[in-house]
Amino acid sequence: MFRKFRSEVLRILGNYGDERFLRETAHADICSTIAFKLAKKEGRKPSELANEIVSTFKFDSDYIGKIESVNGYINFYTNQEFLEETVNAILDEDENYGSFDAEKQRVLIEHTSANPDGPLHIGHIRNSIIGDTLARIFRKAGIDVRTQYYVNDMGRQIAITCIGYKKFGVDRNKKPDRAIVEAYIKMNREVENSANLEKEVEKLMLDYEAGKDYAVKLFEEVVNLALEGIKETLLRLNVKHDEYVWESMFVRNGYVERIIKMLEEREMLKEEDGALIIDMKKLGYEKDVVVKRKNGTTLYVTRDLAYHLWKNENYDKFVNVLGSDHKLIGRQLQDIMTALRLKPPEIVFFEFVSLPEGSMSTRRGKFVSADELIDRVYEEAKKIVEKREDLTEKEKSEIARAVAVGALRYDFVRIAPEKPMTFDWSKALDFERQSSAYIQYSHARACSILRKAVRSGKPEVEFSPELCNAEERKLVMLLSKFSWIVERVLRTLRPNIFAEYLMETASAFNDFYTKYPVLKVDAELRMHRLALVDACRIVLRNGLNLLGIDAIEKM
RNA sequence: GGACCCGUAGCCUAGCAUGGAUAAGGCGGCAGCCUCCUAAGCUGCAGAUCGCGGGUUCAAAUCCCGCCGGGUCCGCCA
Known part of the structure; x- marks a missing residue:
């Protein structure tokens, strides 16, 4: 959905719609720095130019709620309809959410x-x-x-x-x-x-x-x-x-x-x-x-x-x-x-x-094998899961396996490919924050709420954009970016971008989770938040799948 | 010797392509939060002359030049 919003922004900008000057910032959903570039060329003040550009806009977009000119930046914000369509699209498309039709081509990855x-x-x-x-x-x-x-x-x-x-x-x-x-x-x-x-x-x-x-x-x-x-x-x-x-x-x-x-x-x-x-x-x-x-x-x-x-x-x-x-x-x-x-x-x-002691060599037998690493990370995960009393042995080992594989895959994929890495056992065995366990845990939390909603006979979901608070809005904006991030990875061949996106989304979900009750509020608000929780569940699950990590429902 | 990559708080990283609004997370440290949807969670505090020096620019972590530190490559090897 964010891709649509972005192309709407470009369309509204018209001749000023240069992709190179679009930014996603904390100040706006998208901002354009085009006025700064033109100001240089024309020897004028960026803020003046930005005002002028904004005044030429024909305001006819379905997804843009507000456009403002601030100190030379042209800021674009999405409207409630955009938020609503995003959540509804996620719920409708489910496991297909985030897909799009890139140019038809046969690609080989070696x-x-x-x-x-x-x-x-x-x-x-x-x-x-x-x-x-x-x-x-x-x-x-x-x-x-x-x-x-x-x-x-x-x-x-x-x-x-x-x-x-x-x-x-x-x-x-x-x-x-x-x-x-x-x-x-x-x-x-x-x-x-x-x-x-x-x-x-x-x-x-x-x-x-x-x-x-x-x-x-x-x-x-x-x-x-x-x-x-x-x-x-x-x-x-x-x-x-x-x-x-x-x-x-x-x-x-x-x-x-x-x-x-x-x-x-x-x-x-x-x-x-x-x-x-x-x-x-x-x-x-x-x-x-x-x-x-x-x-x-x-x-x-x-x-x-x-x-x-x-x-x-x-x-x-x-x-x-x-x-x-x-x-x-x-x-x-x-x-x-x-x-x-x-x-x-x-x-x-x-x-x-x-390795801390230097580079690896198969020939000299100087290496940490992948098997050894997987085994040890699994053992460590198992130790933590063992503390849970409400899970069967089978569930425990499945969770430990999913967490171990996730921890490994995430630790490697989150680092930009061009960065040299020094392997560190203590870091490999740590599952707190910035690890896939954090994302998996967020997903499991969402699943847990939905399970309870069904069990209590109140499974209805109905997203109401006008009920969105700041945290919820932020969350929906992140959810809307899924396919946009996929596209960026396609262009740059840097999968770490996606890993970071998913972490940020999980973090925003946890933020929402701790601040706002979902099941203990009035019907309208409950259905609204339940829709959001379900949408988060879908995005986190689809995202984990893209990283080759199992999205477990309990942990 | 030449070429390429990396250098952001004690530690690990994001941002660099396309220069712009307070340099963003995490670990570790300190101080808090479970009669309430999973505390593998959340909140707050402390912590950064973005390796160093120059340059370009109204504006540089980001672009250019030089240097320092680490890695890799320069086989009728793979």
Whole structure:
């Protein structure tokens, strides 16, 4: 609804309706700073100009209640009809509230894509959570979205893992990704000081790329084992990919050869020592990019280019979520695609999650696994739920699970992707304020009121905008912004904006909750507030779903 | 050495794209609030020269330049 109000404001502003100068502030529902900009150009006073602009307005909007000019700001306020329509739309549309029809397009979101050589750690899940949340938000906007995990099955570290797997076997009693990483870490230590093993790794990689049966069988076995464990972890976080795309597929299906041919046709390649190299100086880079070694094998970037050619043929838009260590290669990839007259991917880079003692490393076994984190957060949540006496054991563990997953997902998604994070156990295990538990709790409170209303035989809802007090008005304005925030995430690829919005909405609901009784007031006021409570319940629930967090009804 | 990202109260963050009306939350600290819809909640107090220095502007946390601190990248690795 806020989107409608906003476009009404732009319409009323007419020639002055420049989106860049619209602001949401504490002083008004929307204000325009256009007068300041024009004042500069025309050498006049902003306040004078603002007055003049306002005087030209034809006041014919269904949603705008008041327009005023204050010190150069042009302030717009919604009217009661807007509030009423907002609440009614929420109650009508229910789980669909917040959706809208964005431009029809097929979007691919690639995220997580961690090397299948061990368990996901807390750095990887930052990627998963950003990617999965974006996918959910894109879907809410009516976009046809698919998510893919790009499986890096051709890497050196996988070859090492394969040799380790063959040599030491794996412990079948352990979670498969955990068992795999033990073989990897152990083997890696041996490879580091053995030229013979180094040769063996190289040969295995060559044979896998050539598609030799024994190698394919071995790689597939190892990679699938790791992926099995990884998928299980992701599922615990409410993350599920639509597809797993193996890098080797592009070597086998001809896309690698096709992309090389395209590079040749564009005269972007040069040959040195029998190796094929993209001349990156022309694209403004210092170093060139090798796409084929002199032994004829391809490199990571070659297959990634092939993957993006494939994306071009199947999707209108592709978003990759990548760690900031991929910044250079990611930008090179974008520029190469553009030079080929192909669509480049949009990339969300996120900064690293480090431990207080330094950065993580799978290879050295120095990491906090996602599983360990989930387990510990669950235990902590369970401790708190145990205090409740009115819940069954089953309810308690379901609540603890929902709170744990929510706490994790929220902690990661609320931070802007470009901020480096240092992992802190005490913060990860804290469920007060600014955590998803706060939002879930607000939702549970709303559910509780509605349950009581039904039980006492007074479930009728009827929103009356003229009864709105300041807190209620503020709350409805926040509720109206749902799809507007979804749209902003779409434009900026910053899911933290939505996380913040939902927290603010929950906070406004709690503010209302503690100040005003709902069930113990006269019928008219009760029905009015009950409508508002139901609307909040819907918005909080829909919002939590967008964040991949379960909206539990009791906690 | 070069490139990119981050630097906002003791701590964690929002705001920076598109410069404007008192820099917004939370944690921790202090003082309060449950005979009343779930206290995983609410209220109040204390706490910030927005890393430092310059510049642009009527106006800078926001834009530009320089510096400092932290991170990342610069392989015929992935």
